[in-house]
Amino acid sequence: MPSSSIKSAYAASVAFTITLANLASSSTLVAGRESTAVSNASDLYLDFFVGGKISPTLGSPSPTSGGLIDLWAYASINDTPLYPDTVTGSDAAITFTSREILISSMRRLWTAAITAAAVSYWIPPISLRETFGFCPRNFGVVVVHSTGQPLSSSSGDHALYYTPMYNTVG
Amino acid sequence: MDTVKLALPASITVTITLTSLANSATGVAGRESNAISNASDLYWDYVVGGKLRTGNVLTGNGFFEIWAHAAVSDAPLYVDTLTGSDANVTFTSRAMLTNCMRQLAQVDTISSAVGRVYWMPPVSIREAFGFMPRNFGLVVINRTTGAASGVAGSNELYAWGRYWTEER
Numbered sequence: 001m002p003s004s005s006i007k008s009a010y011a012a013s014v015a016f017t018i019t020l021a022n023l024a025s026s027s028t029l030v031a032g033r034e035s036t037a038v039s040n041a042s043d044l045y046l047d048f049f050v051g052g053k054i055s056p057t058l059g060s061p062s063p064t065s066g067g068l069i070d071l072w073a074y075a076s077i078n079d080t081p082l083y084p085d086t087v088t089g090s091d092a093a094i095t096f097t098s099r100e101i102l103i104s105s106m107r108r109l110w111t112a113a114i115t116a117a118a119v120s121y122w123i124p125p126i127s128l129r130e131t132f133g134f135c136p137r138n139f140g141v142v143v144v145h146s147t148g149q150p151l152s153s154s155s156g157d158h159a160l161y162y163t164p165m166y167n168t169v170g
Numbered sequence: 171m172d173t174v175k176l177a178l179p180a181s182i183t184v185t186i187t188l189t190s191l192a193n194s195a196t197g198v199a200g201r202e203s204n205a206i207s208n209a210s211d212l213y214w215d216y217v218v219g220g221k222l223r224t225g226n227v228l229t230g231n232g233f234f235e236i237w238a239h240a241a242v243s244d245a246p247l248y249v250d251t252l253t254g255s256d257a258n259v260t261f262t263s264r265a266m267l268t269n270c271m272r273q274l275a276q277v278d279t280i281s282s283a284v285g286r287v288y289w290m291p292p293v294s295i296r297e298a299f300g301f302m303p304r305n306f307g308l309v310v311i312n313r314t315t316g317a318a319s320g321v322a323g324s325n326e327l328y329a330w331g332r333y334w335t336e337e338r
Binding site: 002 | 212301302
């Protein structure tokens, strides 16, 4: 009988389009920045892993110890694509209707409780399929934080990537 | 009828120098392995296991921690202070360590049995991350209260790729 191997494969990593430099702190964690949405409508990948780093201010005054940085993922609810609440699918400032609506309409990828130290916080690679239970057709990320100061003003201190995954048979 | 089965290529010894690895009371310092690239093998999963041996001086009960990290991009870009090479590593903080890696195992050790070999059962990397990373590595944190065994070959970790085959 002919035999084929079924394996995993990776496409090239891509940086999310999201402007995080100087992102203002939101004490209620309802305002932040959304990324440009990624469409999987034609690529049809099986999964994406998302990871990177986010930096509170690395200067003075220091961020507030105990503040949070949240990374959320959004997905379209139809193929229009229609996004939840105030999400537009474009790299832009965003304010959710409420924290409860943010929580109920998105999927949390990662949260860090920060210290006052001037350090970057790393997000380990996280599977979107695992997060949503399926691979979304259109998706993006949202960053909100309550570090008490704007995020680092240097765009190089922030990096969010997605890497597509699929299977090969051959 | 098509038949889908597992394929099990040869296991490999992970390149990580654990001989006499120092104890880290705060759990922020340890040893990282050479990273393993799955960019060309494209395995569906890796299973990781091995053995760790305590040294001859222990001041109390403790444990080894075995963690996995993965690159966040195909550069590959590794998290926090990790380099992807067999080297000592000190994380920015314990919170950073727990936030940016996945714990594979904690192997408890006891002070009354110095020089004892402890076994880490095989653990799935795919299961730990929820997907199969493109580049990943291991980190061992020694919290046994004493240096790990200095006996060569007494600390070894293995990685074992696997994928599927389909017969028609």
